[in-house]
Amino acid sequence: MANVLLGATGSVAAIRVPALYTALVADGHAVKIVATEAAAYFFDPAAIGNEQPARDAVVFLDEDEWSGRKTGRRYEVGDRVVHIDLRTWAEVFVIAPLDANTLAKLAIGLCDNCLTCVWRAWDPARPVVLAPAMNTLMWQNPFTRRHLRAIAADAGAGHIPGHLDESQLIAQINDRSRTLRVIQPIEKRLACGDTGIGGLAEVGEIVTAVREMLARPARPVTF
Numbered sequence: 001m002a003n004v005l006l007g008a009t010g011s012v013a014a015i016r017v018p019a020l021y022t023a024l025v026a027d028g029h030a031v032k033i034v035a036t037e038a039a040a041y042f043f044d045p046a047a048i049g050n051e052q053p054a055r056d057a058v059v060f061l062d063e064d065e066w067s068g069r070k071t072g073r074r075y076e077v078g079d080r081v082v083h084i085d086l087r088t089w090a091e092v093f094v095i096a097p098l099d100a101n102t103l104a105k106l107a108i109g110l111c112d113n114c115l116t117c118v119w120r121a122w123d124p125a126r127p128v129v130l131a132p133a134m135n136t137l138m139w140q141n142p143f144t145r146r147h148l149r150a151i152a153a154d155a156g157a158g159h160i161p162g163h164l165d166e167s168q169l170i171a172q173i174n175d176r177s178r179t180l181r182v183i184q185p186i187e188k189r190l191a192c193g194d195t196g197i198g199g200l201a202e203v204g205e206i207v208t209a210v211r212e213m214l215a216r217p218a219r220p221v222t223f
């Protein structure tokens with residue numbers, strides 16, 4: 001049992017977020033979700049977590065980070081900083097689905113929403129699971145490999161040669177990094193109508209990856 005933070009981004013595969021949430025809870029974890037604005041187009045945040053008797057907040061959106069901003073409220077000393085609270089609470093960060101836009105942001109450190117602020121503030125000793133999902137040509141675009149290599153280098157995988165294809169690259173990352181697991185997208189008929197690689201991995205595979213990463217011993221923080 002662990003505190004699992006599920007990050008959801010604006011892939012159509014975010015329709016699976018409720019199922020992934022349910023599967024992680026069934027696996028014994030306490031689960032919170034941080035979702036981008038685009039992700040919330042694909043599932044109803046209000047419908048998640050209703051089964052919990054205490055009704056603690058389960059889904060965090062940017063409007064929770066900037067409480068009352070749209071109605072003119074200003075920050076008051078003592079207000080919670082949601083991305084730091086989530087980072088501190090979580091023992092593992094699983095971003096599923098991870099879309100192309102947020103993958104690029106993670107690779108270069110942009111932090112313009114709650115999810116990417118959690119990433120930027122993440123304790124590098126704690127594990128991360130990334131499950132990309134995107135159109136086949138987006139996946140095969142050189143940016144994908146470039147961004148994954150950058151993230152992997154920061155997660156202790158060292159330099160990975162540039163000539164590897166996406167599958168070989170993922171195999172190298174998972175072999176070399178103790179804290180980062182990238183889950184290979186699957187081949188299927190995608191929501192956009194194309195058939196090819198880019199579909200979100202099965203829920204069960206993501207849950208298993210989370211369990212395996214939690215079972216690894218933590219390493220000391222080094223910057």
Ligand SMILES: Cc1cc2nc3c(=O)[nH]c(=O)nc-3n(C[C@H](O)[C@H](O)[C@H](O)COP(=O)(O)O)c2cc1C
Pocket residue numbers: 008009010011012013036037038039098099100101102133134135138
């Ligand atoms: C219907 C629809 C489906 C989309 N599916 C995907 C997808 O599967 N993968 C992806 O990388 N982007 C997809 N996008 C594009 C992202 O939603 C877009 O890049 C957005 O800016 C991502 O924002 P976020 O990274 O902050 O969540 C889709 C957009 C729409 C409108």
